[in-house]
Amino acid sequence: MTIPSPPTAVHFDTALHLEPALHLDDVRKVYPMGDAEVVALASANLTVGSDEMVALVGPSGSGKTTLCSIAGGILSATAGRITVGGQDITGFSDKELTSFRQESVGFVFQAVNLVPFLTARENLIVVDELGRRTGAPARERADQLLEELGLADRAKNLPSQLSGGQRQRVAIGRALMNEPDLVLFDEPTSALDTELGEQVMELIRSEMKSRGTAAIVVTHDERITHFCDRSVHIIDGHLDA
Amino acid sequence: MILALRELRRRPGRFATAGVILTLIAVLLMFLGGLLDGLIQASTGAVRAQDADVIVYSDNAQASLARSRIEPEVRETIELLSAVTEVGGLGVVQLGARVPDAGPRDLAGVALFGYELAPTGVPDTPADGEVYADEVLRADGVEAGMELLLGPARSPVTVIGFVSDTSFNGQGALWASPATWRDVLDANRPDARVSGEVFQALVVRGDAEPDDLAAMIDRITAEYHTASATRSLSVPDAVNAIPGVEEQQGTFNQIIGVTIVIALVVIALFFSLITVERAGLYGVLKALGARSSTIFAGLVAQAVVVTLIASSIAAALTIALDAALPPGSLPLAVSADRIITSVLLLLVAAVVGCSFSLRRVLRIDPASAIGSSS
Ligand SMILES: Nc1ncnc2c1ncn2[C@@H]1O[C@H](COP(=O)(O)OP(=O)(O)OP(=O)(O)O)[C@@H](O)[C@H]1O
Numbered sequence: 128m129t130i131p132s133p134p135t136a137v138h139f140d141t142a143l144h145l146e147p148a149l150h151l152d153d154v155r156k157v158y159p160m161g162d163a164e165v166v167a168l169a170s171a172n173l174t175v176g177s178d179e180m181v182a183l184v185g186p187s188g189s190g191k192t193t194l195c196s197i198a199g200g201i202l203s204a205t206a207g208r209i210t211v212g213g214q215d216i217t218g219f220s221d222k223e224l225t226s227f228r229q230e231s232v233g234f235v236f237q238a239v240n241l242v243p244f245l246t247a248r249e250n251l252i253v254v255d256e257l258g259r260r261t262g263a264p265a266r267e268r269a270d271q272l273l274e275e276l277g278l279a280d281r282a283k284n285l286p287s288q289l290s291g292g293q294r295q296r297v298a299i300g301r302a303l304m305n306e307p308d309l310v311l312f313d314e315p316t317s318a319l320d321t322e323l324g325e326q327v328m329e330l331i332r333s334e335m336k337s338r339g340t341a342a343i344v345v346t347h348d349e350r351i352t353h354f355c356d357r358s359v360h361i362i363d364g365h366l367d368a
Numbered sequence: 369m370i371l372a373l374r375e376l377r378r379r380p381g382r383f384a385t386a387g388v389i390l391t392l393i394a395v396l397l398m399f400l401g402g403l404l405d406g407l408i409q410a411s412t413g414a415v416r417a418q419d420a421d422v423i424v425y426s427d428n429a430q431a432s433l434a435r436s437r438i439e440p441e442v443r444e445t446i447e448l449l450s451a452v453t454e455v456g457g458l459g460v461v462q463l464g465a466r467v468p469d470a471g472p473r474d475l476a477g478v479a480l481f482g483y484e485l486a487p488t489g490v491p492d493t494p495a496d497g498e499v500y501a502d503e504v505l506r507a508d509g510v511e512a513g514m515e516l517l518l519g520p521a522r523s524p525v526t527v528i529g530f531v532s533d534t535s536f537n538g539q540g541a542l543w544a545s546p547a548t549w550r551d552v553l554d555a556n557r558p559d560a561r562v563s564g565e566v567f568q569a570l571v572v573r574g575d576a577e578p579d580d581l582a583a584m585i586d587r588i589t590a591e592y593h594t595a596s597a598t599r600s601l602s603v604p605d606a607v608n609a610i611p612g613v614e615e616q617q618g619t620f621n622q623i624i625g626v627t628i629v630i631a632l633v634v635i636a637l638f639f640s641l642i643t644v645e646r647a648g649l650y651g652v653l654k655a656l657g658a659r660s661s662t663i664f665a666g667l668v669a670q671a672v673v674v675t676l677i678a679s680s681i682a683a684a685l686t687i688a689l690d691a692a693l694p695p696g697s698l699p700l701a702v703s704a705d706r707i708i709t710s711v712l713l714l715l716v717a718a719v720v721g722c723s724f725s726l727r728r729v730l731r732i733d734p735a736s737a738i739g740s741s742s
């Protein structure tokens with residue numbers, strides 16, 4: 128059900144019919160908090176083009192992670208419609224969401240959550256092993272991604288034997304393993320210093336652009352937004368776009 | 369699943385505690401089972417060895433040879449039945465035997481049988497004064513050609529050969545002629561002496577189903593000998609009716625059951641701890657698209673592998689223990705059947721134990737993976 132990425136050469140061709148990677152239509156998320164309620168997202172509308180990179184900028188607690196979680200099928204919305212790569216996931220059951228996550232989205236979490244007892248390469252391949260296994264193609268893809276991410280010589284290292292930036296790159300590779308329509312980066316550089324953060328952003332941009340994959344990059348750091356095609360601001364659950 | 373097994377390989381240390389405890393439990397289980405089998409074997413061997421369809425006791429004997437008496441007239445009545453093809457008398461007396469070269473107080477417990485129809489593995493009735501000895505008596509120093517002195521009267525019998533698995537009440541059997549049995553009984557247990565052609569029980573071969581044959585015999589003896597009616601049992605029923613056998617089995621099976629429950633609790637606790645510890649990891653895996661069933665299958669796979677490894681070590685230890693114990697010191701009978709049964713029970717305990725973590729695995733929210741909280 129993956130929509131094939133368009134060749135970049137014909138990308139400008141507007142006649143080519145392409146579904147947006149993400150379409151949020153009046154999405155609302157309310158967390159119950161005892162008797163009160165926390166409105167984490169208030170009627171969010173957002174469209175991310177099929178190969179667009181959007182920076183999501185906002186202060187802490189503004190609803191960035193909530194938005195990503197809903198877009199990635201990790202959290203269900205209180206109201207509104209969510210369409211990812213042409214797939215309407217609004218009414219999906221837990222089971223359908225599980226396969227949706229397995230096939231259609233990639234995540235890079237705020238805290239790098241690699242499997243501690245697996246090597247860098249195995250941390251990529253694990254994505255394939257969780258679903259319907261493809262075996263050899265997945266291994267080739269993992270090797271290719273590690274190569275692109277400059278980790279070829281670290282493939283056999285455990286996360287504990289990698290630097291913070293290297294771990295972040297492994298997490299990026301893992302997010303790309305299932306050839307997703309949309310990759311969600313939740314503060315991918317917050318744990319890195321400025322220079323390393325910029326290197327990682329550079330890498331994310333080249334990976335996204337070479338594949339024509341859409342991405343949302345969450346940050347509260349205005350300095351890295353220029354790596355993205357455009358920025359969307361969020362304050363107290365309200366999007367400005 | 370691959371992930372779970374890889375974790376087992378990469379981090380065996382995490383599973384060592386559970387593995388060691390399970391190994392000990394498995395040893396206990398196999399040891400208890402072997403002991404039960406050995407005890408039952410030692411108390412039922414002589415009856416199990418009977419090559420017959422039916423064993424006939426007197427009605428009031430509660431299937432105990434010592435309490436049972438069959439008069440010759442009763443035997444004649446039974447022999448009249450057309451379905452009965454062969455009838456043999458059987459009697460036993462339990463005594464202490466003096467073994468040459470052993471200390472004067474080192475009595476070997478023996479059960480001297482007088483028999484007419486040879487049990488399985490026992491040759492035909494020997495000459496008076498001669499006996500075939502059960503192999504377990506070798507542990508007491510009994511050898512072929514030896515003269516044993518039985519009971520307070522020191523009745524002499526000569527061992528002319530060995531037979532196996534014919535113990536009675538935990539004592540090694542000596543197989544002798546009916547006359548020898550009567551003489552020894554007469555000399556050592558004057559209170560229990562039997563005259564002439566009286567036996568304690570009869571073994572009967574016939575050409576009807578054992579249960580039918582038993583019913584026929586009991587019906588005819590009840591009709592013609594109201595005062596000395598019989599109670600006949602097929603050999604398997606007679607084995608179970610031996611006083612103490614069912615009680616022993618019941619007690620041991622209860623202990624074995626409790627041991628299995630302990631194994632189950634250990635596995636349940638261990639794996640629910642592991643699940644709690646791994647909640648973060650499981651959240652991430654779910655966010656990456658792992659189904660709960662995949663995660664739970666991995667947990668079960670780990671429990672099964674740990675149990676199998678523990679069981680293998682335990683089986684090896686039990687077999688080694690069996691080999692190391694001097695023969696005759698403990699009635700331990702280690703068999704493949706018992707080991708396999710123990711392993712299967714432990715595997716069931718492992719799977720059931722894991723299932724206590726199922727709810728927790730199901731409840732882990734993929735959303736726990738995202739954000740700064742994890
Ligand atoms: N599980 C929850 N239960 C209740 N309230 C929640 C829950 N998760 C988030 N919230 C609330 O929803 C709001 C948005 O949270 P969210 O995690 O999306 O913020 P964020 O923009 O990602 O913040 P940060 O930059 O600190 O990661 C916050 O006010 C937060 O307290």
Ligand SMILES: [Mg+2]
Pocket residue numbers: 191192193237313739740
């Ligand atoms: Mg956040």
